[in-house]
Amino acid sequence: MNIQCPLPTTNKDSIRLGHGSGGEMTQQLLKNFIQPLFKNTWIDQAHDSATLPWKSDQLVFTTDSFVITPLFFPGGDIGKLAVYGTVNDLAMGGAEPKFLSCSLILEEGLPLSTLKRVLESMATAAEETGIKLVTGDTKVVERGKGDGIYINTSGVGTLLSNHPIDPSYIRPGDRILLSGDIGRHGIAVMASREGLEFESALTSDCAPLNWAVKALLQGGVEIHCLRDLTRGGLTTALVELAETSGRAFELDEEQIPVCESVQGACEMLGLDPLYVANEGRFVAVIPEEYAGQAIAILGEDPVGESCAIIGQVSDNPSCQVILKNGLGCDRLLQRLPGEQLPRIC
């Protein structure tokens, strides 16, 4: 008679349901995989929650979830995104990122080597941005019920500016500063997902924005609002800001940097770069008198090399975003009804 042991084996090289059971396998995963990568006082305590030192009286808090196919793409991966995403959201609130939590939802069958790559990437990103991963959780879902890895991260930071940075501070006459050329992330991911090949390899723009924001604030630039460009691209970010702030924006299309590869891919695929996703770009709304100084500071930062003033806030009460093109014609920019779908012809 051949009796099979019903207990999950622990020496397999992929994620099993047992890794999420809270038992021995979970402990091994934590000890062997996670804790060595994120060594710090708080995570080493291995407690249900982390007790953190805090001096500032303003705490900035945010959360974000990350689901992406493929998990690895030119210029980045889900681990990097999960750290940068939350760090960038904190930075957009004018905060210095301090502490991060991380929840992993893993699909049964995920190779441990893949998990390791993602976690290593998260560790590098955390190091790079100066945020400490202090608490976390791991769950495993049955095969077919996840997409390899889903990650949720939440983060807290201390406010760097002397007032909160949010859309209510946007004023007519303010200038709109874009930190760099748009659309690289969306096109790189799409090319990698669909197996499209372009003449020159394109990599995602995914990058941490906290150092650039810190440099602007410490350089004395008054910032009225910040917003990072993510899904929905530049247009969606600006339409949201216009609506929330009750102001209208006027943009100059010729000032909006788009690299040749992104432009070419968009032409071929029938997409509009103004709606393509980014993961390392932001807009800053700043008083006119700080525009030159902001460009000078941001231009020194690796994420801001191609930064440009792309428009201004107007006193038109319509809350709309109008793009003036090179022909002097106006185009109203609006949210897309759903995802941007490539056109037939």
Add this chain to the structure above:
Amino acid sequence: MKFVNEYRQSENIQKIAAEIRKVTTRPWTIMEVCGGQTHAIVKNRLDQLLPQEIELVHGPGCPVCVTPLETVDRAIAIAALPEVIFCSFGDMLRVPGSERSLLDVKADGGDIRIVYSPLQAVKIAEDNPAKQIVFFAVGFETTASANAMAATQAKNKSLQNFSLLVSQFLVTPAIASICSDEDTRVQGFLAAGHVCSITGYENYLPLADKYRVPIVVTGFEPLDILEGLLMCLRQLEQGSYKVENQYLRAVERAGNRQAQMLLDNVFKVSAQQWRGLGEIPASGLGLREEFSVFDAAQKFALPKIKTQEQHHCISGDIMLGHKKPADCPHFGTDCRPERPLGAPMVSSEGACSAYYRYSQQEKAREYSMPTPNDK
């Protein structure tokens, strides 16, 4: 970007626009036939450069708009079958069928994939022998040649699991149909440059002659479109009605012989239903007998498809230039891009969607104009 930037260069465009304003002495109604041209006009707001006398009518050259409801419903029924991987160009996914769209089928678990070329669908068929791969072969002569290539490849590879749901349209019969309409307001045409790169433009010669209407084969960049308009206006103002070719860099008089042969090998001309326009004789393409094994409509025996057109959609009148989107009581109220009742509100090439955006912008303008009390 070479071959693109030159045709978007502001100075040259302004020059042509000024020339257009100079030659125009009377009101003219001109139809740009292709949805791609409509898209370029709306995206670059070229209408703002034109004198008030010129009215542009967006023609029926938007495949998303003219694919019949019955075909959309058939696509939705096939895409929902568990054994099927349904491949389509992106913007067909949002087109409303009688009850739902392909995007809804996808949300309900249908395997629907956006592809950029029918040849990608052939590759998917090779990689998934246990599945049936159906490509939604929608469009005009331009996409038809790529679809013919896909069918030819599938035949050469003896693929049993690949088929095309064909909804192919021919442009010339549609233009002929508009010309022959006694009530038509269209006085000149910008013909679709990409279609002509395949077909050439000799087939327009009898049309221009018979209906005494100028036809200018026109490209898709801002400079192309304004140049095409200028050529058309010059003819209108002089009372001439020739076929001219603005899109010299892509279109030859006789077209692309090789593509034509490929098309002819795979497809035969047939009567075709156009959504909003009805049936136009000899205006579509169907697969030839030798390729009928690749015909998804035959392969998947479906119960009779009952279609339910939104009766209030006036898309036909709009595409013929009889009515403007704003004449429709549903325009901008219960028919909007995020919840379209009719196809022209779906794609950015669709006339209603284009007008919707425009009207939103106009509203903003009025809003910002000082009221009489603001002195």
